[in-house]
Amino acid sequence: MDTKHAKRLDSKGLKKTEPRKKVLDVMSSTDQFLSAEAIHAIVDTKKRPISLSTVYRILETFKAVGIVSSVSLENAKEERFELSHEHHAHHLICTSCERVIHVHGCPLDHYEKTLQKTHDFTIEDHRLDFYGLCKTCRDKRI
Amino acid sequence: MDTKHAKRLDSKGLKKTEPRKKVLDVMSSTDQFLSAEAIHAIVDTKKRPISLSTVYRILETFKAVGIVSSVSLENAKEERFELSHEHHAHHLICTSCERVIHVHGCPLDHYEKTLQKTHDFTIEDHRLDFYGLCKTCRDKRI
């Protein structure tokens, strides 16, 4: 695992520092969106803690080189981060527990082309997220 | 116009105060997403200014009763607001000038049904935004 992280850093010309490797450890351990604070809290439990501002700086750097991407969830004020996927994905986000289900494949190619023509707008990216209730939370409801 | 705003407030059982009407004035004058600060700045130029915290409180109230809805744009830290539309819409957002083009109609009904079954997830809402360059900004590029 450590090797993989080292390579990821190398390939972007970034120094392989402890804090960076720790952030990668935490982020690769889940497919959920994490806040800087959450990452910091998890990292924190392992040996030498790293400072919260370092986490912010690392995330900023990682975002700039494309290692991570960020989302702002509806009704959450803080930014959330995840490791960038090679493949474009959409999300089912539970409004109750905030858990994220990743969905691969995208039904929008044709629609996107139509829009570009209709509105004379060059689309470079899109974000499609579904909000609702996951099975667990739905079953919990009265 | 004023009558229309008055009715909008009445129908939600909200007092028809000057600040509320002014916020409605500003928001109905554009189809762009506005930050609380932006709304405040525009309102401000007209006769008696209103306080920024009042703008925040009004937006909070309006959001609660469904008069406005909010978005968090990629790479913008502050929340943006718009008057709620009766019809669901998607957006083409220019990453250069931040202008928004509204697109009506939605190509996702069938896809959404499929997802609900596949993932046993109850979808209540979705957000689909396209990011890219509007004609004006694209033409400006070197």
Add this chain to the structure above:
DNA sequence: CTCAATGCAAATCCTTTGCATACCT
């Protein structure tokens, strides 16, 4: 050894809140 990365504390930005006052109904 050298420059970039980190830690810490202070600063900043956006948003919320407490309390006294003003204003709808």
Add this chain to the structure above:
DNA sequence: AGGTATGCAAAGGATTTGCATTGAG
């Protein structure tokens, strides 16, 4: 009149920044 909305100033939370120190290459 009675209670809600507003203004102002201060508080709060998330993120950023300055500066001295540490550490990777």
